[in-house]
Amino acid sequence: MRLCALLATLAGALLAVPGPVGWRLPSHSPRFERPGDVVLGGSFCILRFYNAVSLDFTALPAGPASSRVSSWGYLVAQSFVFAVEEINRSTHLLPNLTLGFSIRNSGDSVHGAMHETIAFLTGQEDPVPNYSCHRGPPRAAMVGDTRSALSVAMARLLGLYKFPQVSYASSLPTLSDKTQFPSFLRTRPSDLTASYAMTQLVLHLGWSWVGIITQDDFGQQAGNIASQELGQAGVCIDFHLHVPYHQSPEKIDTIARKMEKSTARGVLVFLTNSIIQLIIQRLVGIRVLGQVWVSETLLHTVIALATPGASWVLQGAFGLKLHSSHAHGLSEFFAHLHPSRTPEDMFLRRFWEATFGCRWPHGNYTAPSDMQLCSGNETLRDHKYPFQEVSRLEAAYPAVYSIAHALQDMVLCEHENSECGDPVHFQPWQLLQPLRKVSFQTPDGTHIMFDANGDLVTKFDVLQGQWSPEGQFYFVHIGNMYPHPSLENRMMILLKDSIQVPSSVCSTSCEPGSSQIPQQGAPHCCFECRPCPEGQFADQRGAQACGIICLQCPDEQYSSQSKDHCLPRTETFLAFDEPLGLVLTVVSLALASLACLILGVFLWFQKTPVVRANNRALSYVLLVSLSLCALSPLLFLGRPSTTTCLLRQITFAVVFTVAVSCVLAKTLTVVLAFKATRPGQRVRICLGPFASSSVVLAASLVQIILCGVWLGTSPPFPHKDTASEPGHLVLQCHEGSGIAFSCVLGYLGLLAIGTFSVAFLARGLPDTFNETKFLTFSMLLFCSVWTAFLPLYFSARGKATVAVEVFCILASTAGLLGGIFFPKCYLILLKPERNTPLSLRHEPWAQRDLGKGDPPSHRHSTISARPPSQQQDPGSQFLVPVLTTW
Template identity: 40%
Template sequence: MKISHLLDKSDDGRSHTGALFFVVRDKNVGAPQISYGPFDPLLNDKVQYPYVYQLGSKESTLHLAFIQLMLHFEWTWVGLLLSANTKGETFFIDLKEEMAKNGLCVAIKERVPQNIGIKDSFYLLSRVIASSSNVIFIYGDSDSLQELSIVLNTYIPYGKLLVTTSSWDFSIDINFERFPIFHGTILFSHAQKEIPGFTDFVRNMNPVMNPEDIFLKAFWESVFNCRFSDKKDGQMFYPLCPGDFSFRDISFMKIDMVLMELIPNVYNAVYLVAHALHQMIHSEAKEASDLARNSNFFWKLHHFLKYINCATNDSDESCWNGTKPVAEAYDILNYKSFPDQVETLVKVGEVYPLAQRFTIKEEDIDWPEDFPQTPTSMCSVKCGPGFKKTSLKNQPICCFDCTPCPEEKISNQTDTEECLQCPEDQYPTKERDRCLPRTVTFLAYKEPLGMTLACVAVCFSLLTVLVLGIFVKHRDTPIVKANNHSLSYTLLVSLSLCFLCSLLFIGHPTTATCLLRQTTFAVVFTVAVSSILAKTITVVLAFRTTKPGSRLRRWLGSTASYSLIFACSLIQMCLCGIWLGTSPPFLEMDVHSEPGSIIIQCNEGSLLIFYCVLGYMALLALASFTVAFLARNLPDTFNEAKFLTFSMLVFCSVWISFLPSYQSSKGRATVALEVFAILTSSAGILTCIFAPKCFVILLRAEQNTLQILKRKATF
């Protein structure tokens, strides 16, 4: 038995470099074969290759490592160059599935054949260069990638960042005179434990000292581009190798690029066999003697190899039947090339795909010369705050338009798919990128407008009380008696309450004030207007009952007048009762009328009943105005029909102007307009009816006698 190196070829003609196997004389016994090269899915067929143990990693999570790199640098639009075989297609299926989950897109996907021609290479590179993606991921077997390296050296892909694996050996025979083509390339390499003393061992190797090692000789010639033999062959244009050359004289990266993936596997393969033999030797004595005589020795060795491999190598699918995920780790390398063909690989990060651990030092990365800073690769520019992504028809999800958020909505992050509604107590900024707290507003007493209206209301109410006091004090004078002092008292009291009820509209609204303010105003104002109507009818009837024994004299008493006031007020109270019983006013917060404000206001509930209440008061005022207007020219000194006509004219003018303004205003302006209408109409009635009488009572007392008034009436 001996251990040998194998260069095997599968049925499809592809070479599988890197295998250790046992040469056995007995053809009935399977010889264990240990592959230290890259993992090959074909060799994993246990029916065709039942005795093959692969120590190379399957790269089952490499696509996840690629995904994490894309997410870190936000490369959402990438191109793919894959070897045209099962390995490349399997990797693409896994990668595309994960890209779809993370919102990443493939700009182009091209297959790289093993024997690529000039025409195909030109088409391939033209597609890569024309692509809108700035990042190109390359994955496949070594043979395809090696030929791709030659193509890229001929057709330089300017403006593209290449991301690949350490399986691609592009560091040998590169033409540095034109352009450092692969400078800045990002590579993924399996994280390997450092073998103690291996670096010094390699640096001290020399084929002159080890002439029997034919593999070292071949590797030496490939690294130093020289030859040991003087025979005429294809290497005649290379110089002879000097004896004083050493691996210490070259960049160690050249050794790493070729051996970094294979050395740990060879190391593990040797130790795998050693541990398996060790377990067999230290088995029970009887079993050991049986093994020595048993021709089925390699069957036993298979058992121990499988056991040891399962315990130390998770990448062997025969152990876990492909159901156990592999906890692979990858180093992220940055290829750097300098003048005088100085090149190096620098570790800039590491990734554990299954654990989702990703670390990278961006400051240590040298990007290609076309990128002065970190490359970007996106189909569409990011949508900033205030905008949302709008997908384009028949386009990948990475290609979209940015549209502004609609009113009352915001987006405070980039690439938002849906805008968010601001809470009720907040409002969006003009940029629609955040929500700001709203200011609670209402017609407050502390504000200049509210304070002014409140002061005016109180002052006019006190003035009305003062007028009432004057009339009470001078109740026996002719001018007070002639104007039906009982109705004047009722009108003055109702006007004083009208001024005060406007205070219900000022201040922080509550449920109680919402229920009371319109109904109180309506009833009190109805009493005032009906009092004016009673006074107007009394004036007319007074001129109709000048003859003794007239039947109309019984309607001149206070009972008839108060009955009219009570009837008119009762109708208004019924309307208000229906209003409160069916659709009463309620407290609400208006967030739409004024941007940035929450207006606390009273909703009138049923607008129909509200306008019916106002319409009823308007009907009474119109009736009073009509009767007073017809009686304005009656010849009598005590006739106040003219004053009643003017008061109703002012009242109707104010409320006719109020209605359209009320409809067009919002928020606090609506409340202020209604308060202004109440104060103006009440002040108009007070001034037009009682100002002339108070002038005579206070300033022209000599005219407040029956003889003078009768004498004036005769002229």
């Protein structure tokens, strides 16, 4: 007994330690109790404690006094009673068990919550920790409290005994830590879950430019988490303001001014009632309108509507409301409340007085003149409670049901690895396992279950502030948010289609086909729009962490005119059936036919002096090579293939080299023939029967070697050109090695220049036995064409490149063919009288040579007097046989 007395003394001393305005708890606190087979405890803030007297330690500290009644706290306590009575009437839930309860007043005070919790555990008015004088029915669990600060204190104490605690309103994230609070559960989610739901709503609305306002430790924690989540999703934070615990008008004004300057329309709010009202007051004063608030506690926002002008600030605001049970019959239960029906309810009279503004007469109490006495005829049936649509008056209802289902599961051993308990004799810790695993539906169909942290898994109702047609401002239900495991911890959001969703962006989204260029020194949500360049496109597939960027179209596609998608390219090449290809084909065949025709003429008239004097063998080779030159453009037309790509440039280079080398051999033969005018000269050795063939073979062999090296190292191949013609895929041959191609063309160019130089120097030799003038003219055409070819070829794009090369081939072929052979064909076909040996002797050059050294007056008579065999000088006698035999 002495030990008990000592413990009681120590407990009283501990509980009497003063706070900032120190006070002691009353010895006998009001409560509302009913007996039962199992008793549930409930801690509610019904009567708020206060003490206006500061301590000077000159007298014993006075006890606390209770001030106003919390109507919300009392009605939530009545939802607790309603749930117990409904369960006791049930025939399928604990049918053989009657639940009792003990409702206690925490006074919205940590001291009060601790006192009532220990009193409930010990069964004593002056409780002694860890000592119980209770011998009645078992205590099953404790429901409460409202504020997280109270629940934390209770949870630390109840956790020592593993005594189940189910809170109906506390939302502090720390309470989810089961290492600190192993026996704590709650029928509402954590505030972090609510803040996470806010971020999901922001993302669903498509906002990318928002502000955040926080207060106290929780608000700052929730705001930081929201900022982190939004940042990872690409949302930019324009401002992140924190309201200090000891706020001042200057600080509130600073926050309001920053909000005024912000361009973000969406604002996430993590504030309490009082701070919300202060900020709204200031925003109304400086007329900051148009911002859309998102609050995770709708009740705070609704209460703030009492501020004049608040509806204009909160227009369009979004609020989250925990989707709670709709306890059918609860309103009727509230309507039947009356002190005469439940005299054991010590709180009802105070609630009655606060509700109707009257006083119950008792003793010698005389009511003030302006205060009426309560008659008992008042009724709660038509009474409207403030903010009833968002105040969750049924908050304790699911908490009681979860305990009842846990009791039934414990009795029926519904869960594996759990001990079956005697419903009358069990330890409270035995109830924890089934309580954590409950999964049921309340009578209204609301599903109740807890996650691994003991937090309620539930959905949120989304409400929005709107004006009614009658001009009233109210919050209307516009949708729901559901936790959805298949969405990777994201929430499924369903909103009505008719709602007006405001926009909150720093920069308006770019039109399709434009990329986002971030502004210097600004977040990535602030950007400029720039059209995509040719060949690129921009759509939602180009969305990156830094915004929409332009993507390159595949090689086989090109960007549309709007640059928002890619279109397939049309394959194009210089085909035979298109007009240009058809013209080039006709010209090519015509030139080849003409060369063959001339060859036939030369073969037919091969015995005539003109054919014999033009070196028949070289003429035949030259005509064959020119016919092949005329046909080589056919390899450039049509769809390129590996074979045509390998043959076209090689064939062109080789046959043109043969043609030019034939011209060079013919020119050298004429020059050397006129140099070898005296018998015994060494130059005559170069006029042997194989001299011209050696020139052609040697010159052609060099080109063949170059082409062989080209084919062996980097041969041409088919290539798809996407850059030359927009919208087209040009099929062409790639040279493979630009150096090899340049060497082949360079050698051909050097050979042509050398031939032209020799022909130009020999242009003054006699005209009948050589064609140096015509060779000079034809090579001049050849060099001019290919000189113009180079800049045109390298500046052309697409199939125009092929057309330029084909045109140059045909033009140079026509130049050689016409410049060399047309004059001879003219003599053979149209002037046959000049194609005889006798006419050759009367050519002007013969007259000039035969009259060397004679006076001009005697030249004609001298030639006429001598026989033809005696009129030629020794050089002429040698020259004619030489040229005519080749």
